[in-house]
Amino acid sequence: MxxxxxxxxxxxxxxxxxxxxxxxxxxxxxxxxxxxxxxxxxxxxxxxxxxxxxxxxxxxxxxxxxxxxxxxxxxxxxxxxxxxxxxxxxxxxxxxxxxxxxxxxxxxxxxxxxxxxxxxxxxxxxxxxxxxxxxxxxxxxxxxxxxxxxxxxxxxxxDAGAARGSFDAAVQVFQRGLAELTQQALDTVVDLIDGDALYRGAEHRRAVTEFRSLQNQWTQATDGRAFVFANAMNPAARFRNTVIGTLVQELSAGVDLEHAVRSFESRVAPQNYQRPTALITPAMVKAAMKTIDELGIEESLQRRFARLSDVSVTNVLWVGNDTQSQMKDGIEGLLMQAATTTPAGPRLRDAKPEEIPVIAFMKDILPGAATIDLWVANSHEPNFVSLTTGRHPAAPRLFTWDNDFGWSYHGNLTDSIKERVKRAGGNVTGKLRVSLSWFNHDDLDLHVFEPNGDHIWYQDKRNKLDVDMNAGGGLSREPVENVTWTRNVPDGEYRIEVNQFRKRESAGVGFVIETESNGRIEHYSHERAVGQKETVEVGRMTVAGEKITAFRPGKDMRPGSAGKDLWGITTEQFVPVSTVMYSPNYFDDNEVGNRHYLFMLKECVNDQPTRGIYNEFLRRDLQPHRKVFEVLGDRTKCEPSPDQLSGLGFSSTVRSSVVAKVTTTGGRRRLISIQF
Structure with missing residues (x-):
């Protein structure tokens, strides 16, 4: 005082x-x-x-x-x-x-x-x-x-304490947002909104741009903490804890763009929402083009369906008489002798096929074959395959083998459902297997009821369900679920169901069930969309001695005996083969990865745009750019053409079979079950 x-x-x-x-x-x-x-x-x-x-x-x-x-x-x-x-x-x-x-x-x-x-x-x-x-x-x-x-x-x-606590929480949210949310992620979201690639994105644009402006001011502030305190009560400061802020947060943390946006859409979009445009931003295009320019591979990315005239004589194992003249390098007369016409042998309608391993078929049967017809079953739908190549033969190669050819299975896969299960970490070496595969971001669930009533599903896996995809977190367009019995396979009747736990898309609907026992693989398809919480009865499977002895498909499942028009041919009948070859990774002296056996069929025409580039194919020095090439592979599909090489393909890693009707150059007719 x-x-x-x-x-x-x-x-x-x-x-x-x-x-x-x-x-x-x-x-x-x-x-x-x-x-x-x-x-x-x-x-x-x-x-x-x-x-x-x-x-x-x-x-x-x-x-x-x-x-x-x-x-x-x-x-x-x-x-x-x-x-x-x-x-x-x-x-x-x-x-x-x-x-x-x-x-x-x-x-x-x-x-x-x-x-x-x-x-x-x-x-x-x-x-x-x-x-x-x-x-x-x-x-x-x-x-x-x-x-x-x-x-x-x-x-x-x-209540001064509560008021101070509320402010402290706002400061923490703002500080974390400024420190954790990257400018690149913010720019990407703005690009998505401007490109109308984000559901109701225009409603969030102001929030993104206001936060981005605050972040720019923060980086230039003399006293960063004073800036945070002065702006902590700004509505834009709470951006990190908003739904659009969560999207930016996931992108900043390195979450894949497709997965992050799907996660955003699952929180804000209706279940049947389908994004109108592709997830590719101007910034992504610029980055991709920079990589392409640096590697000098722009022409290599232009792909098309391969024609018979593209394939060298040295890379074909067999070709039919009426297609010899179409081959590259003067194939006529080099692969087989002229066919000798003799009276037809006995009818094969009731004959039991001879089971011959594919290696023996290639070595002992193929060289003497005049004609080959394959029985194309509905269960072979996943085996439909197309050969692709580059539009510019002189362009640098993209793949790990020394040629520009690739292949693509039905549904734009490079291999079977079994291979997809293996990549997802599932066990495919058990005594009995039931796998579910589908083609979009829906969350389908596989349910199997054993003969004693035990229910195998995602809430009670019983050490048998080992893959459960699209349930949360990262989403895939190649999802699978897998149930495998490694031992103690009960005899009796199994009931198989598929339930739609969460419907996210209206495109790419349907699913395929793959069963395997004793090396035999079968497929059962459901072609229509599965509604939210809908349960589809796949069928009832009878097992005896650890083998599937019978399968009764449900009413909405496509039975194997019903023919279907697919790629210009009708299934459940014999179809002529035009040529037989290994997959391109085994052309010439290449031996890279798994070998596939390709049986190209006459009049078989893939009518859908098909991927010509897969990350699994890329040569080693391109692997660091996998994300760029994943986008490019989806954006540079081969457009359908009438003179393409398409047919059935079989992987050396998958036990399967196909029935072939072979007429030899001597006129003998044989019915052979080729074992893969």
Whole structure:
């Protein structure tokens, strides 16, 4: 406390300056500094900051020590404002013209200004301190002046702790968003919105751009923490915790764009929503083109269906007489002798096929064959395959083998359902297997009921269900579920069902069930969409001696005996073969990866755009660019052509079979079950 005329400096004016300063500051937001600060240190700084010689009345102690001023300094001394991005204290610029109290104010300003921001100012009291008090001394009334001040109503509340906690949480959300959300991810989302590739994206554009602007300002701010505090209550500061902010967060964390957007759509879009445009942004196109230019492979990316005239004589194992003239390198007369016409042998309608391993068939049967016809069953639908090649033969090669040919199975796969299960980590080496495969982001679930009633499904896997895809997290367009019995396969009837747990798309509908026992693989297809929570009865499977002895498909499943028009041919009948070859990774002297046996069929024409590039094919130095090529492979499909090479393909890694009707050059007719 100070009596107005008892000090060298003008304490009354100092008090007025501090009160005015606090009142002006409180019109805006107020903050505090020094988390965990010992408030007595503020008071001691005040007492010790007076210049020597200003304590004229009492030499033995300070004359400025009173409980009223102490209470003010402890409660308001560390209050600050943020002005033009900088912290200013309640002492900033106070009593600049007074030689004593300008020193006091400067000392407090320096001390408080060095403390870190710790929170927003909220108090249960609107005012601290009293302007004056009076005492009677020697019959005289003395007036004492005190530090005092009040703040606007907005700064005091009945629950100051809750208010400070709410602000602290806002600061944390804003700080994490600024630090974790990348400019690249924000730019990608803006590109998606501008390209109309994000469901109701226009509604979120303002939120993205406002946060992006705040982040740019933050990176340029002199005091980043002051910027965060000053903007923490801006609605855009909560961006990270919004649905669109979660999308940016996932992209910033390296989540695949397709998966991140699908996750966003699962939260905000109707279940039957189908995105109108592809997930590719201008930034992605620019990055992809830069990679392509650096590697000099732009022409290599242009693909088409392969024709018979593209294939060299050295890469064909067999060709029919009427297609010899179409071969490259003068094939006529080089692969087989002219056919000898003799009277037809006995009819093969009731004959039992001879089972011959594919290696023996290639070695012993194929060289002497004049004609070959394959029985194309419905179960062979996943085996339909097309040969592809580059549009520019002189362009650099893309693949790990020394030619520009590739192949693509029905549904744009490079291999069977079994191979997809293996890639997903499923067990395909058991005694009995039932696998489910589908073609979009729906969450289908496989249910198998054993003869004793045990129910195998995602909630009770019983050590048999080992792959469960599209249930959450990353989504795939090649999803599978897999149930395998490695031992103790019960005899009896099994019931198989498929349930739609979560429908996400209306395109790519349907599913395929693959069964395997004793090396025999069968397929059963469901072609229509499966509704939300709908259960489809796949069929009832009879097992005896660890082998499937019978399978009765459900009413909506396509039985193997019903013919179907597919790729220009009709299934469940014999179809003439035009040529037989290995897959291109075994052309010439190549032996790269799994070998496939390709039987090209006459009049077989794939009528759908087909991928010509798969990441599995890419040569080693292109592997770091897999994401770019995944996009390019989907955007550079081969357009259908009438003179293509398409037919059935069989992998050396999958036990399967196909029945062939072979007429030899000597006129003998044989019915052979080729075993793969």
């Amino acid at each position: 100070i009596k107005g005329d008892d000090t060298v400096g003008d304490f009354e004016q100092f008090v007025a300056d501090v009160s005015t300063r606090l009142s002006t500051m409180s019109k805006g937001e107020l903050y505090v500094v020094g988390d965990g600060l010992d408030r007595d240190s503020l008071w001691l700084t005040f007492l010790e900051s007076f210049p020597a010689g200003t304590n004229l009345r009492f030499r033995e102690r300070s004359e400025y020590d009173c409980s009223t001023c102490r209470g003010f300094i402890k409660n308001f001394g560390n209050v600050v404002e943020i002005h033009n991005g900088r912290i200013r204290t309640v002492w900033s610029g106070v009593s600049a013209s007074d030689p004593v109290f300008s020193v006091v104010a400067a000392a407090l300003d320096e001390f408080v200004g060095m403390l870190p921001l710790s929170g927003v100012f909220r108090s249960t009291e609107a005012q601290y301190g009293t302007r004056t008090t009076r005492t009677l001394r020697d019959g005289q009334v003395e007036v004492w002046h005190h530090l005092n001040g009040r703040v606007e109503k907005r700064h005091h509340t009945t």
